[in-house]
Amino acid sequence: MLLSRGKKSTVGLDIGANSIKLVKLDHTKSGYSVSAIGIRELPPEAIVADEIRDREAVIFNIQSLIDQTDPKIKDVVVSISGHSVITDRFNIDKKTGAEAEQAILFETEQRAPFDIEDVSLDYHVVKTDDEASKMDVLLVAARREYLRMFLDLIQDCGLRPVVVDDDALAIYNAYTENYEVDPTRLTALVNIGHDVTNITYLQDGLFQATRDVSAGTREIYNAVQKEFRLNPELTAKAIKGELNDSVDEDMLKATIISATDELISGIELAFSYFRSQAKVENIDWIVLSGGGSLIPYLPEFLQSKLNVPLEIANPLRNVDYDPELFQYLQPEKIAPLLTVSVGLAMRKVR
Ligand SMILES: Nc1ncnc2c1ncn2[C@@H]1O[C@H](COP(=O)(O)OP(=O)(O)OP(=O)(O)O)[C@@H](O)[C@H]1O
Numbered sequence: 545m546l547l548s549r550g551k552k553s554t555v556g557l558d559i560g561a562n563s564i565k566l567v568k569l570d571h572t573k574s575g576y577s578v579s580a581i582g583i584r585e586l587p588p589e590a591i592v593a594d595e596i597r598d599r600e601a602v603i604f605n606i607q608s609l610i611d612q613t614d615p616k617i618k619d620v621v622v623s624i625s626g627h628s629v630i631t632d633r634f635n636i637d638k639k640t641g642a643e644a645e646q647a648i649l650f651e652t653e654q655r656a657p658f659d660i661e662d663v664s665l666d667y668h669v670v671k672t673d674d675e676a677s678k679m680d681v682l683l684v685a686a687r688r689e690y691l692r693m694f695l696d697l698i699q700d701c702g703l704r705p706v707v708v709d710d711d712a713l714a715i716y717n718a719y720t721e722n723y724e725v726d727p728t729r730l731t732a733l734v735n736i737g738h739d740v741t742n743i744t745y746l747q748d749g750l751f752q753a754t755r756d757v758s759a760g761t762r763e764i765y766n767a768v769q770k771e772f773r774l775n776p777e778l779t780a781k782a783i784k785g786e787l788n789d790s791v792d793e794d795m796l797k798a799t800i801i802s803a804t805d806e807l808i809s810g811i812e813l814a815f816s817y818f819r820s821q822a823k824v825e826n827i828d829w830i831v832l833s834g835g836g837s838l839i840p841y842l843p844e845f846l847q848s849k850l851n852v853p854l855e856i857a858n859p860l861r862n863v864d865y866d867p868e869l870f871q872y873l874q875p876e877k878i879a880p881l882l883t884v885s886v887g888l889a890m891r892k893v894r
């Protein structure tokens with residue numbers, strides 16, 4: 545049922561370990577335009593590696609963010625990620641209806657590290673090959689208990705979760721809505737968050753696979769905090785380059801670089817696993833997003849270590865907005881941080 549409430553708009557809400565991001569996009573005839581943006585940092589341990597440790601703090605901060613940005617917001621598109629969720633693409637014999645469901649359940653069972661009885665799943669047929677009678681299926685499955693806990697949290701904020709997506713699909717959507725995908729180039733979308741780095745591979749221009757690496761920028765954050773003996777607020781400022789007077793630039797660079805070992809080896813390992821699985825020689829291109837792509841020196845260092853050409857994603861590249869409206873947030877500077885929330889807000893919700 546289509547409820548016409550004037551302009552069609554969608555709100556993407558991305559709840560991360562470091563910050564909560566909100567983007568409201570109006571879906572217009574010519575594309576998208578931003579009508580609200582909000583970011584709110586969380587206390588350091590409220591969420592750790594997708595685990596909500598301080599539920600009250602998370603709810604309080606989501607509600608505050610909504611109040612600050614647009615108190616009328618009720619419907620939100622959210623995403624789940626982490627160990628209780630899997631996203632995968634596979635090729636099976638072409639089937640329809642209950643037979644297809646059966647086959648997809650079977651494939652899920654092979655992949656999910658949890659009991660299939662407890663799973664909520666959603667799938668989408670990406671491609672069918674009539675000649676070979678095969679089809680490519682994109683699957684998202686989540687542990688039901690985890691999904692329920694998450695939905696309860698959103699509802700306890702006074703919000704209505706209208707779509708539950710996952711980070712990888714949101715990152716993929718944000719990319720393909722903004723860029724022409726070059727099908728000859730094996731591309732890795734690398735979204736570096738605080739605790740998790742999501743890697744999504746595009747092959748022949750299509751979503752191929754996704755993998756979470758359990759490392760992000762928290763190591764860098766902790767190292768900067770310790771080295772310069774700063775409180776959380778000042779640590780965040782130092783990383784954003786806002787403490788240039790009191791923080792020595794060379795020292796900051798050395799501290800950041802010294803805290804990247806886990807992140808780099810995690811990405812290297814994921815790349816080599818993908819190369820052997822997909823039987824490809826090289827990853828041709830990295831598209832970097834997430835807060836990690838804004839940390840000074842990190843993108844250049846990653847590029848030199850991984851030896852793959854790299855570009856920083858701008859999820860607002862094809863999106864209209866009035867810079868005057870969001871002056872202090874400077875969307876053109878922080879856009880990569882909004883990749884997941886923009887991808888979520890690009891969802892068409894009826
Ligand atoms: N403007 C900025 N300049 C530099 N670094 C920034 C900026 N904004 C955020 N960051 C850094 O980005 C990191 C967080 O990235 P991001 O917001 O993508 O993670 P998250 O979504 O909260 O975490 P996760 O996805 O792992 O749950 C933090 O370490 C933070 O210091």
Ligand SMILES: [Mg+2]
Nearest residue numbers: 560737738884
């Ligand atoms: Mg994130």
